[in-house]
Amino acid sequence: MLFHVRRAVPWAAMVIALAFVTACGGDTKSAQSDAAPAAAVAQASAPDGASLYLRCAACHQPTGQGLPGAFPPLAGSEIANGPASIPIRIVLRGLTGPITVHGTQYNGNMPPYGNTIEMSDAEVAAVLSYVRSQWGNAGGPVTAEQVAAERAAIASKTGQWTAAELGLKP
Numbered sequence: 696m697l698f699h700v701r702r703a704v705p706w707a708a709m710v711i712a713l714a715f716v717t718a719c720g721g722d723t724k725s726a727q728s729d730a731a732p733a734a735a736v737a738q739a740s741a742p743d744g745a746s747l748y749l750r751c752a753a754c755h756q757p758t759g760q761g762l763p764g765a766f767p768p769l770a771g772s773e774i775a776n777g778p779a780s781i782p783i784r785i786v787l788r789g790l791t792g793p794i795t796v797h798g799t800q801y802n803g804n805m806p807p808y809g810n811t812i813e814m815s816d817a818e819v820a821a822v823l824s825y826v827r828s829q830w831g832n833a834g835g836p837v838t839a840e841q842v843a844a845e846r847a848a849i850a851s852k853t854g855q856w857t858a859a860e861l862g863l864k865p
């Protein structure tokens with residue numbers, strides 16, 4: 696009995712190994728022929744800043760001009776185009792209370808995208824890179840790594856930011 700068990704093990708192992716070899720051999724061709732479409736899919740699924748901006752456009756408008764008395768402009772905004780950590784933090788946690796943009800004070804409510812409505816690091820980077828390159832803006836691109844670093848740094852922050860918390864003019 697013991698003899699049979701010891702003999703059975705190598706046989707089982709060989710059958711399993713053979714199954715693997717067969718499966719891998721069979722996949723080689725399809726893996727090669729699928730390589731080009733897979734690359735295309737990966738590129739197509741990279742977050743697109745322009746389409747992500749549709750989420751912001753309801754308030755900040757497709758033109759980035761905002762709405763007087765309600766939503767501040769992103770076009771020409773010293774905040775949107777300033778040090779990337781600030782717009783990243785605003786997108787992740789939202790903003791509330793008085794804030795001055797372009798010499799005009801606003802007092803509204805921006806929803807957070809980093810907790811209740813989830814946006815990935817790459818998505819926040821893509822939408823801010825878009826904002827900072829449109830309508831004459833030249834704030835420079837934002838990377839997913841920068842977003843990840845800010846997200847980690849503010850992990851314990853609950854609720855929306857106020858201007859004072861971000862060192863901005865109320």
Ligand code: HEC
Nearest residue numbers: 751754767768772774775782790791792801802803804805
């Ligand atoms: C529901 C409306 C709304 C949406 C959607 C929205 N925001 Fe805002 N945003 C505001 C308001 C209101 C303020 C000013 C908040 C205040 O008065 O404290 C603001 C402020 C800002 C600011 C700082 C002020 C400025 O004008 O530069 C930035 C940057 C910003 N938003 C970027 C974005 C981005 C990027 C998105 C999309 C991911 C977005 N917002 C989506 C309403 C919105």
